[in-house]
Amino acid sequence: MKYISTRGAIEPVGFETAVMEGMARDGGLFLPDEFPNVSKFLPEWRKLSYQQLAFEVMKHFVDIPYDVVQKIITESLSRFSHPEICPLKKVGGLFILELFHGPTLAFKDVALQFLARLFEYFLEKRKTTMNIVVATSGDTGGAAVEAIRGLKGINLFVLYPYGRISPDQERQMTTAVEGNINPLAIEGSFDDCQSIVKNLFADIEFRDSYRLGAVNSINFARLLAQTVYYFYAAFKAMAISGAERCLFSVPTGNFGDIFAGYIAKLMGLPVEKLVLATNENDILDRFFKTGIYRRGEVRQTISPSMDIQIASNFERYLFLRMNKDGNKVAHLMEQFAKDGVIQIELSADSYVDDCIVSEKCTEAECLNMIADFYHKYGYILDPHTAVGVKAAEQHKHSKYPIIALATAHPAKFPDAIKAAIGDNVQVSHPTIETLRSRIQKKLVLAADTEKVKNVIIERAGKGN
Numbered sequence: 001m002k003y004i005s006t007r008g009a010i011e012p013v014g015f016e017t018a019v020m021e022g023m024a025r026d027g028g029l030f031l032p033d034e035f036p037n038v039s040k041f042l043p044e045w046r047k048l049s050y051q052q053l054a055f056e057v058m059k060h061f062v063d064i065p066y067d068v069v070q071k072i073i074t075e076s077l078s079r080f081s082h083p084e085i086c087p088l089k090k091v092g093g094l095f096i097l098e099l100f101h102g103p104t105l106a107f108k109d110v111a112l113q114f115l116a117r118l119f120e121y122f123l124e125k126r127k128t129t130m131n132i133v134v135a136t137s138g139d140t141g142g143a144a145v146e147a148i149r150g151l152k153g154i155n156l157f158v159l160y161p162y163g164r165i166s167p168d169q170e171r172q173m174t175t176a177v178e179g180n181i182n183p184l185a186i187e188g189s190f191d192d193c194q195s196i197v198k199n200l201f202a203d204i205e206f207r208d209s210y211r212l213g214a215v216n217s218i219n220f221a222r223l224l225a226q227t228v229y230y231f232y233a234a235f236k237a238m239a240i241s242g243a244e245r246c247l248f249s250v251p252t253g254n255f256g257d258i259f260a261g262y263i264a265k266l267m268g269l270p271v272e273k274l275v276l277a278t279n280e281n282d283i284l285d286r287f288f289k290t291g292i293y294r295r296g297e298v299r300q301t302i303s304p305s306m307d308i309q310i311a312s313n314f315e316r317y318l319f320l321r322m323n324k325d326g327n328k329v330a331h332l333m334e335q336f337a338k339d340g341v342i343q344i345e346l347s348a349d350s351y352v353d354d355c356i357v358s359e360k361c362t363e364a365e366c367l368n369m370i371a372d373f374y375h376k377y378g379y380i381l382d383p384h385t386a387v388g389v390k391a392a393e394q395h396k397h398s399k400y401p402i403i404a405l406a407t408a409h410p411a412k413f414p415d416a417i418k419a420a421i422g423d424n425v426q427v428s429h430p431t432i433e434t435l436r437s438r439i440q441k442k443l444v445l446a447a448d449t450e451k452v453k454n455v456i457i458e459r460a461g462k463g464n
């Protein structure tokens with residue numbers, strides 16, 4: 001399988017290059033030139049374990065020996081505490097797909113555990129090393145630390161806004177004892193961290209000589225790992241309810257997770273609808289209702305991992321929507337960067353997409369949803385999951401089962417749970433408790449690209 005760029009200005013590349021480069025050199029994102037249709041395998045796949053299913057899905061996309069793929073999958077799933085990896089629970093007429101049984105209690109572990117091991121394999125093969133630099137406002141940083149600590153050939157530099165993330169989130173990044181993890185507490189905002197990372201990548205000489213790499217959600221391998229649980233959950237929900245199709249409700253920020261579901265549908269999984277759920281940062285909700293993609297101000301909410309106004313994976317959707325016309329996409333993205341708005345033509349029935357429907361959830365609705373679900377069913381939703389469940393509730397009339405993706409464990413967001421339900425419920429998780437007694441290490445730095453650069457130079461060495 002070959003990978004092409006959404007801006008159409010590079011020669012197709014293999015899986016290895018797509019993973020190692022992360023972003024195409026023409027500024028676009030990688031996508032397979034064609035998605036395999038797996039419809040004929042579905043009856044067989046229903047019987048597989050999560051690990052077996054992951055291999056069957058992924059083998060269509062990778063160019064590495066099958067025994068290596070199997071080993072990478074097994075290892076990357078070995079850190080999940082539930083025997084089923086991502087168990088499906090029926091709660092009050094909905095299916096809840098629990099994606100938070102990994103080491104940092106958020107669904108990002110599914111993708112990052114896999115991606116980190118791919119890096120390790122390719123680096124060993126190429127006999128080189130890599131320095132990953134990532135800016136984070138919370139979940140991604142912790143998941144990257146957990147995935148990369150102790151791996152050979154990889155150093156991780158994780159930049160976070162000092163004093164602006166929760167103490168538990170900070171501990172997830174600062175308590176690793178392995179020498180390849182470098183938490184950098186930046187005296188500034190998340191945007192400052194993000195712009196330092198952008199500056200580092202824009203300095204081509206520095207980027208090449210220190211072999212900088214990225215783990216943000218533009219990497220296609222992350223989507224691939226997430227596609228697996230759509231198949232897994234659909235088979236289970238359809239078997240339990242005797243249905244031929246199903247719906248998914250997905251709390252969305254960067255359009256990554258839901259795009260993985262879109263891929264599953266393109267591959268032939270009978271997905272009736274994908275319900276896209278946003279918090280008050282509703283650029284995607286507005287787009288799927290009107291066809292107009294217009295940037296807004298970022299608002300802080302109680303579901304912070306979705307406080308995003310520019311969804312990086314949206315470009316992939318746009319590319320498929322524009323019949324893979326890279327020129328058109330490049331033009332639209334340029335226009336968006338300049339004007340902050342683009343518009344696409346709607347079909348006669350005026351739907352933006354006949355598979356994707358969207359819902360927005362306000363802060364008050366989110367809190368109510370958490371309280372409601374707890375009082376009715378005794379099940380505590382984290383605030384991101386609650387956004388998706390609220391949207392799912394609006395599609396309960398469907399004759400097909402609906403699966404809501406639970407993207408984080410509630411113990412990661414105790415303040416929101418307290419605000420919704422009150423003091424009488426305690427959410428906790430041993431993973432988070434354990435970190436509280438560990439020693440933290442971090443380097444506090446001014447929000448200055450040169451200072452960060454010097455740390456990388458000092459700690460990374462030039463490798464070979």
Ligand SMILES: *Cc1c(COP(=O)(O)O)cnc(C)c1O
Pocket residue numbers: 106107108139140217251252253254255256257258305306384385407408
């Ligand atoms: C990252 C994240 C999301 C949003 O996922 P996208 O792939 O960016 O749409 C939702 N919930 C949680 C808990 C997250 O960490």
